Amino acid sequence: MRLPESNGSGPTAEATLSPTITTPLTILMAAACGAIAANLYYAQPLIALIGPDIGLSPALASLVVTLTQLGYGLGLVLLVPLADILENRKLVLVAVAITAFALLLAAIAPRALPFLGAVLFIGACASVAQVLVPMAAHMADDATRGRTVGNVMGGLMIGIMFARPLAGFLSDLVGWRGVFIASSGLMLALTLLLARFLPRRTPHSGYSYGALIGSLWPILRDTPALRRRGLYQFCLFACFSLFWTSVPLELAGAPFHLSQSEIALFALAGAAGALSAPLAGRLADRGYVQIGTGLVIVGTFAAFALSGLAAIGSIAALVIAAIVIDFCVQGNTVFGQRVLYMLAPAIRGRLSGLYVAIFFMGGAVGSAIASPLYENFGWNGVLVAGLAFPLIAFAAYVTEFTAAGRSR
Template identity: 50%
Template sequence: MVWLMAIATGLIVANLYFAQPLVGPISQATGLNPGAAGLIVTLTQIGYCLGLIFIVPLGDLVENRKLILCALALTALSLLAAAFSNSAALFLAAAFCIGLGSVAAQVVVPFAAHLSKPETRGQTVGTVMSGLLLGIMLARPVSSLVTDALGWHAIFVISAIGTGVLALVLRSKLPQRVPAHAMSYGALLGSMWHLLKTTPVLRRRAAYQFCMFGAFSLFWTTVPLELAGPAFGLSQTGIALFALAGVAGAIASPIAGRRADQGKSRSTTAMALGAGALAFAAPLLFTSGGYTAQLALLVCASIVLDMGVSANLVTGQRAIYALGAEVRSRLNGLYMSIFFMGGALGSLLGGWMFAHHGWHGVLLAGLAFPAAALAVYATEFTSSRNAA
């Protein structure tokens, strides 16, 4: 069941990233103005963030399996609409709905935590999140390779079919889970602000991951531009292979979850945030060496960064899921929506820094994110609150 949920979250969340390397061909095919091409990615992210706030909390109110299946149905239909879009307006509407439906992954994760034993909850969440992170990391290279072979429509058709099959499998395998709550939907949403105000662990862990996911998005938004530039001159296939190397960072998820189960959350957090800083500091400090050495350094930096992001994510989820099953979906929605805002900021800042200050400016901006997280982490030793 744990591995089924891990595969499910990876397949679902990959839908958010298939379009990112295809902005050019999609814009040309749908007649989208080049100046507005960024909306393809932005609207998907907006849909996902809104889903985190308005759909994921329903996991504390309605039967979880039904909620997951409804979201997957919306995703599959939206993927088909995207595949056969012949206008910019239709594709953008489909992109928004793809993001909205893909929050099914964030209903699955707290569901997995609910099914696990308390003493192994961190390891379970770590395994499921490793699947989610693999989906994020593999989506871009897979999308590029499929497009090279079959055209950009194919990836959306294939994913729509895969999402439909996944829905049937989950309908057969997942148990029902009916939450004990009887509150109204309005009261459920209203309680989220109260949870944010009164849960210091949530605020602290969300701040850490806001910074780490901002660094992650900044790096992966700009490194393809650097790799395709004169310094490296890689083709799209070469860039896809580079992205595949970064997938190795996902191995940190179950390890971090196991350490969190052992009561080592604080030291795991320190190592994760330190890894994020090292990933940007090393390319800044070691600028000598030839083509191969610099490319190898970037590959290592990508793996270290992904390890830090995945380890910090799982440690944070282990901490907030321990706060109570009755609020788990709402806490997860808040946690994920906050750190995805960090990702949006990182993508925006990375593109601007690369355009105006080059790769060196990107590395400096990227280093600022984990540095800020480490500054917040230092307050754990001066605050009377236990930040898990």
């Protein structure tokens, strides 16, 4: 496999040796990742409340989600790579503090323009969770790196899965503005905790920011493992986003007719799948990445196939499908990170940003096609697309067992 040099084709060396990660620090970093990432999703179930309050028409209300996700994508490409040249603790603290301010601005925004500007910054700064993950990997030894990454990613995925139902429940009590105020307070508290307990990590780098961003394409071009793992997760995360964008529509209509609170409870059941991240990390440390990858791809296909029983009104089938899809997709995320974080330590920030950006695009594809498919073809249309994505991933996976495939 042809890999960029540990200096990423530039004058970068490994960072100052980091302290060994402890269990309390792992828990703090996992909780921080979850709390930060949750900010991406609080607004999604609240659009119907936010739009009229800030003067956004129904046709433009989806900008709330679009700009949050756009900000996140920009952060992955423009902010996360800074972990390879800037002191990581300071980078995290600044980003979390800006998030707290942006959340407060969103909460008090009287009109659409300041609100949309605030959510763009919320999305961009939420990407700093992908700085904490490689930080944790740096502090772990090779034998436990997968487990450590899995534990931290487990916290991140729990935050993502619980954000929507939590926002729905809280908005009933304190309104949508109260949700943003509460999260702003949480980010402020998190800033103080991280300032006290997060260790410093200072990369030794001769890069300028322009050279750092310019190195992203050579890293992608010259790292087959990144392209392969990115393709797998692009397909599975597209499947994940397709399912979770479509299933509330299916549950709200015939034959289920669930209320918003009941749909929120359904989402909580699906959050159990986030528990796969620590398990996947342990399996990866024991050398089961390749077989584990095949199992999660097949598992995603089987779970989406099971969701076809929604046509006969089986909510149990949808619950099982939700748990298994989440379990498999989160597990594959960790498998990919374990592979990438065993490569060149000096470019882990850029590897992390590129990897997440690739599968984030898959999630955007899944979300974008969900509503048109459901509106025109019902759940059967969603089902066909949901089966196609893991099939594409599996077709790429079988090439791991051929000489030509391993070289790409």
